Amino acid sequence: MFIGREEELNFLEDRYNSADGQLVVLYGRRRVGKTELLRQFCQDKEHIFYTCTEIIDEKQLEAFSQRLLEKNQQAAKYITRFSDWEQALLSISELAKEKKIVVVIDEFPYMVKGNNA
């Protein structure tokens, strides 16, 4: 059962209701409830929830691409993965033109570990 976090949920809801795209960086101690908060927030919204794992960059991009392409049927007809991170991230802005979408990248340090750039 999810408890409390009203202030944090309201903050995210405000950002979500903004007319522009928003980037929110959520950080905090281990086990403080970051993932749970984001899952709760996404529940009733169109979303992609990607959890990074400690794998080589190429595999990370492949896994992230797959999650993005599940929501992008048009692109999925032609490709099975994005050629680089820039293309993958650009595709999010394409997606967002059609409908509002929340993209969560959890455990982000693992993504950075595989690719400092």
Ligand SMILES: Nc1ncnc2c1ncn2[C@@H]1O[C@H](COP(=O)(O)OP(=O)(O)OP(=O)(O)O)[C@@H](O)[C@H]1O
């Ligand atoms: N608001 C909440 N209500 C009830 N249980 C919660 C809440 N937030 C977190 N928990 C529980 O506390 C534990 C830790 O939460 P969570 O995994 O979200 O933390 P985290 O900050 O993402 O941790 P990590 O840094 O290891 O990724 C989980 O078992 C989760 O279900």
Ligand SMILES: [Mg+2]
């Ligand atoms: Mg977590």
